[in-house]
Amino acid sequence: MIRDVLAKTVALVIxxxxxxxxAFASPLPKDVxxxxxxxxxxxAIYGIYVISLNLEVGYLGLPQFGKVMFLLIGAIAxxxxxxxxxxxxxxxxxxxxxxxxxxxxxxxxxxxYQYSVTSLVNQMLAQNPALGLGYFLFGVALAMVLSAGLGxxxxxxxxxxxxxxxxxxxxxxxxxxxxxxxxxxPVACGVNGAVIPDPFAWALGxxxxxxxxxxxxxxxxxxxxxxxxxxxxxxxRALRAIRDSETAAAVFGKDIVKFRIRVLAFASAFAxxxxxxxxxxxxxxxxxxxxxxxxxxxWTMLILGGLGNNVGAIVGVVVYYxxxxxxxxxxxxxxxxxxxxxxxxxxxxxxxxxxxxxxxRPQGIVPEKPVKTIDLNKVRERIQRxxx
Amino acid sequence: xxxxxxxxxxxxxxxxxxxxxxxxxxxxxxxxxGPNGSGKTTLINVVTGVYKPEAGRVYFHDDGKTLDITxxxxxxxxxxxxxxxxxxxxxxxxxxxxxxxxxxxRGQAGEGVxxxxxxxxxxxxxxxxxxxxxxxxxxxxxxxxxxxxAYSLSAGQMKxxxxxxxxxxxxxxxxxxxxxxxxxxxxxxxxxxxxxxxNAKGVTFWVVEHRIDIAFKYVDYVYAMAxxxxxxxxxxxxxxxxxxxxxxxxxG
Numbered sequence: 001m002i003r004d005v006l007a008k009t010v011a012l013v014i015x016x017x018x019x020x021x022x023a024f025a026s027p028l029p030k031d032v033x034x035x036x037x038x039x040x041x042x043x044a045i046y047g048i049y050v051i052s053l054n055l056e057v058g059y060l061g062l063p064q065f066g067k068v069m070f071l072l073i074g075a076i077a078x079x080x081x082x083x084x085x086x087x088x089x090x091x092x093x094x095x096x097x098x099x100x101x102x103x104x105x106x107x108x109x110x111x112x113y114q115y116s117v118t119s120l121v122n123q124m125l126a127q128n129p130a131l132g133l134g135y136f137l138f139g140v141a142l143a144m145v146l147s148a149g150l151g152x153x154x155x156x157x158x159x160x161x162x163x164x165x166x167x168x169x170x171x172x173x174x175x176x177x178x179x180x181x182x183x184x185x186p187v188a189c190g191v192n193g194a195v196i197p198d199p200f201a202w203a204l205g206x207x208x209x210x211x212x213x214x215x216x217x218x219x220x221x222x223x224x225x226x227x228x229x230x231x232x233x234x235x236x237r238a239l240r241a242i243r244d245s246e247t248a249a250a251v252f253g254k255d256i257v258k259f260r261i262r263v264l265a266f267a268s269a270f271a272x273x274x275x276x277x278x279x280x281x282x283x284x285x286x287x288x289x290x291x292x293x294x295x296x297x298x299w300t301m302l303i304l305g306g307l308g309n310n311v312g313a314i315v316g317v318v319v320y321y322x323x324x325x326x327x328x329x330x331x332x333x334x335x336x337x338x339x340x341x342x343x344x345x346x347x348x349x350x351x352x353x354x355x356x357x358x359x360x361r362p363q364g365i366v367p368e369k370p371v372k373t374i375d376l377n378k379v380r381e382r383i384q385r386x387x388x
Numbered sequence: 389x390x391x392x393x394x395x396x397x398x399x400x401x402x403x404x405x406x407x408x409x410x411x412x413x414x415x416x417x418x419x420x421x422g423p424n425g426s427g428k429t430t431l432i433n434v435v436t437g438v439y440k441p442e443a444g445r446v447y448f449h450d451d452g453k454t455l456d457i458t459x460x461x462x463x464x465x466x467x468x469x470x471x472x473x474x475x476x477x478x479x480x481x482x483x484x485x486x487x488x489x490x491x492x493x494r495g496q497a498g499e500g501v502x503x504x505x506x507x508x509x510x511x512x513x514x515x516x517x518x519x520x521x522x523x524x525x526x527x528x529x530x531x532x533x534x535x536x537x538a539y540s541l542s543a544g545q546m547k548x549x550x551x552x553x554x555x556x557x558x559x560x561x562x563x564x565x566x567x568x569x570x571x572x573x574x575x576x577x578x579x580x581x582x583x584x585x586x587n588a589k590g591v592t593f594w595v596v597e598h599r600i601d602i603a604f605k606y607v608d609y610v611y612a613m614a615x616x617x618x619x620x621x622x623x624x625x626x627x628x629x630x631x632x633x634x635x636x637x638x639x640g
Contacts, residue, residue, distance in 0.1 A: 002507045229505045234490070234498030234514065241480045241491040248478035251436055252492040252557055253466035262501045308482075370484050370535075373498070374511055379518040380534070 001372045005228045008311060012224055016044075016217045024210050037209045039321050043314075044216035045277045046321075048223045050301045050313040052270035055227055057299070058308035058368070059236060060263045061243030063167030066154065067298050069174035070268050072181070072290040073150055074143040074275015079194035079285040080187045082139035086197050089131070090121055110189035118195040126201040136199035136215075140276045147272025148265040150177075155264050159257055166260075174292060182288040193286030196279055212281050219277065220314075223270055228310045230266075237371040239263065240308070300350050304357055306364030315365050323349065389414040389561055389592050390435070390470075395444035397430055397616075404430045406616035407444070412561065414449070417583060417593040419603050419624070422613035423637055428596045429475055431613075432563055436472045437462040450560060469560035473550040473567065475596070481539040485530055488538050488549055489521040489556040490514070521556055527582060528552045529575075544571050551579065555586060562586075564595045568602060580606040604628060612636070 022028065023036035049071070056064040087094070087102045094102050094117055102109050102117050109117065125132045154173035158166040181187045188194040200211045230236055242249040242259055250256055279285045297320070305316020327334070327346050334342040357364060390412035397405040405427045412418050422428050433439040435446050440459045448455045448468055457465055471492075480488050496517075497503055498510030525531045528548045533541065538549060547567065554562045564583070568576035576599065584606055587593055597603040604610070610627040612620040614636035620627050627633055 226505065229507075230501060233504035233507070234496045234510055235501055235504035237483070237487055237491050238496075238499050240483055240487075244480040244482055245478045247438060247462075248474065248480065249491075250462035251438065251466060251472055252553070253463045253494065255461075255463045266501055368482065370487060370537075373490075374514045374518065376486060376518055376535070379515060380522060383519060383522045 001232060001374060002229060004372055005225065005232055008228060009221060009225045012314070013221055016221070020213060020217070024206070024213070034206075034209075035325070037206070037213065039325055041209065041212050041216050041281055043317050043321050044213070044220040045274050045281070046298070046301065046317045047220045047314045048216075048277070049271055049274040050298050050305070050317050051223050051227050051310050052267040052274070053298050053302055054308065054310060054313045055231070055239075055267045056263055057302060058313075059231060059239040059243065060259065061163070062260060062263065063163050064170060064267075065167045065292075065295055066170030066172075066174035067271060068290050068292060068294040069154070069170075069177055070147045070151065070271035071275035071278060071294060072174070072178055072287060073147045074272045074277070075279040075285040075287060075290065076181060076188055077143035077146050077272065078139040078276045078279040079189075079196050079287075080181075081142060082135055083188075083194060083196050085138070086121060086125070086135050087117070090124055093124060094120060106186050106189075110185060110192045110194070114189065114192070114195045118197050121197045122201040125197055125199065129200075129202045132199040132201060135197070136280060139199075139280065140273055143272040143276035144269040147275070148269040151264045151268025152261055155260070159260055171292065171295075174290075174295065178287060178290050182286075188285060188287050191286075191288065193284055196283045196285060198283050199280060212277075216277050216281070219273060223273070224310055224314070227270075231310060232372045234373060237373070240371065297350075300354055302364075303354055304364060306366040306368065308368030309364070309366045312364050312366035312368075319365065320350070389449055390594070391447040391449065392431070392435065393445045393447070395431065395434055395446070396442045397427075397434055397439060398442050404616055405434065405441070405444075408613070408616070408618055410611055410618060412592060412594045413609065414592050415587070415590065416608040417587050417595065417606060419600075419607040419610045420594065420596045420613065421598070421600055421603075421610060421627075421633075426613040426636075427616040428613055429565055430616075432472055432565055432596065435465070436470065436563065437465045448561075466557070469558075470563065471554050471557040471559035471561070472563035473554050473565055475565040475569070477543075477546040477550050479538045479541075479546055479549050479553070482537060484535055484537055485525065485541070485549060486518070486521060486534045488553055489524065490517055492553050492557045493517045493521075494558050524552050524555045527555070528579075544575070547571055548579075551582070559591065561592045561594065564593065564597075566596055566598065568597060568599055573602070576602050600628070 019040055023033050023040055053064060053067055056062040084103060091101050097120055098113060098117065155166060155170060158169040183190060200208055203211045238254055239259060242254055242256055246256060301316035301320045302313055304319055306312025324346055331342055334345065392408060392410040395405050395408045408431055420428050434441045437460050445456055446458045448457045455468065457468065480491060483491060496510065497513055503509045525534050528551055530545060530548055530552060541549060547570065551567055568579050571579065580602060583593055595603065595607065604624040607624060610622065610624050611618055612627055612633045619632045619636060620630040
């Protein structure tokens with residue numbers, strides 16, 4: 001029911017305003033606020049990522065083991081394509097200042113002067129916020145379109161097969177794309193990593209973080225609204241029916257392949273959006289770092305929060321970042337106690353958490369709720385009155 | 389309505405169906421009996437597209453047309469108006485009883501990903517479907533548990549849910565795979581009475597059932613299978629007396 005979805009969305013908006021106020025306009029010490037600001041942007045971005053994963057895993061039961069691929073595609077769209085577009089737009093100015101066209105010899109650009117070129121570009125973008133915004137939206141839209149297309153394309157060979165084959169194919173596809181694009185320097189400067197011009201170059205320091213917080217929060221709210229609306233519709237119900245029994249769903253008229261394609265395209269687009277936001281916020285990307293672990297961090301967040309529930313997806317992200325941040329803060333004191341490097345402690349703790357959750361609370365922190373389309377109680381009462 | 393010709397289905401070296409011919413008459417209730425492993429469920433799986441046969445054809449006669457539906461994928465068979473239940477209930481476990489029915493309704497506007505976001509496009513249809521679903525649940529005796537999760541039902545209730553779901557799907561031909569297995573006698577009779585009531589409204593039934601003492605009272609025509617072949621057919625009384633049928637049950 002759209003009314004319920006809107007109520008949840010309003011609650012999300014209020015929560016974001018409150019934590020935003022805490023991080024940007026509260027009397028908390030500066031270092032605490034900076035920490036909060038950073039976490040909040042990450043939570044918003046990963047919130048989008050995990051909500052889209054929830055449609056695939058929680059609703060459809062699709063073993064999406066290649067999820068990180070779309071963070072990667074988002075990074076390619078921004079750091080590999082949108083960045084080059086901006087360089088093209090400013091190429092004459094760059095030529096005048098540096099004596100070379102940036103894209104004439106891409107390997108030299110990547111190795112020697114992308115930092116100086118980007119700082120020049122940022123100065124010009126700071127004078128032209130409208131172009132910056134256009135460049136931002138272009139990168140985001142491109143990431144979504146590419147992710148939707150490639151998500152379906154990579155899954156296609158196994159889309160008719162049993163889930164496990166599809167899961168393996170998706171896992172391999174992500175790794176394939178990562179390795180190939182990482183070693184192909186023209187894509188996004190390969191091992192050097194691509195420096196990304198800042199679309200909001202006019203905003204400095206804390207203002208920049210605030211702009212990103214607002215932008216990522218807006219996308220998170222939109223994503224939640226869209227995914228919770230389609231989740232609480234006959235479409236969402238059909239997905240869950242397929243998840244629970246593929247054979248029965250097919251016999252009752254559901255075209256499994258069609259539903260898989262729709263969900264993959266839709267969810268991948270939004271994961272690509274998360275990838276683009278991450279790349280812009282970071283203003284640097286190195287494609288080799290998009291390892292499968294980020295797929296499973298997404299799964300961890302979702303399993304902790306609650307499979308099949310979009311609120312749970314966000315809660316899972318929040319819990320993950322709280323634990324992760326606490327571990328980071330107390331790293332040194334932990335090291336003294338453990339007499340060992342606590343860097344990998346987070347993995348151990350989340351691994352243990354998943355096992356415990358699956359054993360004792362498989363539904364997660366916020367359990368799945370029945371799909372809410374219309375008020376069934378009302379229909380029930382009406383029918384019972386009719387019988388009497 | 390349904391014409392099955394020379395169906396062969398092989399699993400490795402085992403020939404589960406060995407040239408089966410069968411006709412399901414429109415407007416009738418046809419029963420299929422046979423000992424365990426005689427190929428009844430396999431035949432249903434072939435007809436509904438779950439398995440593809442090695443040889444033979446399945447024809448569906450409807451609206452004066454004949455369609456060769458051999459090897460069609462399940463959702464296309466469904467689109468023609470053929471619906472089935474499962475011997476071992478294949479209900480949607482983590483959906484409620486009500487959702488199990490709503491999920492199988494035909495032609496839902498809200499099942500497209502773009503329409504899903506626009507409630508105005510499907511809310512009215514959803515209300516109508518919910519009304520029909522409540523009526524069906526009351527008919528089979530699941531009206532009181534409509535909002536329970538399906539996994540929490542008893543085995544007997546799951547069987548009833550299978551039946552209710554088949555009725556909800558608005559089919560022309562309903563294939564029931566052992567609808568009364570494990571159901572108490574009085575309720576089993578009630579289920580067959582429901583089948584007859586729905587049949588009176590023009591829905592054709594094809595029922596697989598072991599409990600022939602009950603089933604024979606309600607059906608028009610009977611096929612008996614053994615070892616992947618049809619060994620006898622005719623009116624219930626005639627098949628009941630056929631020595632080949634008796635032998636297959638005792639010997640099998």
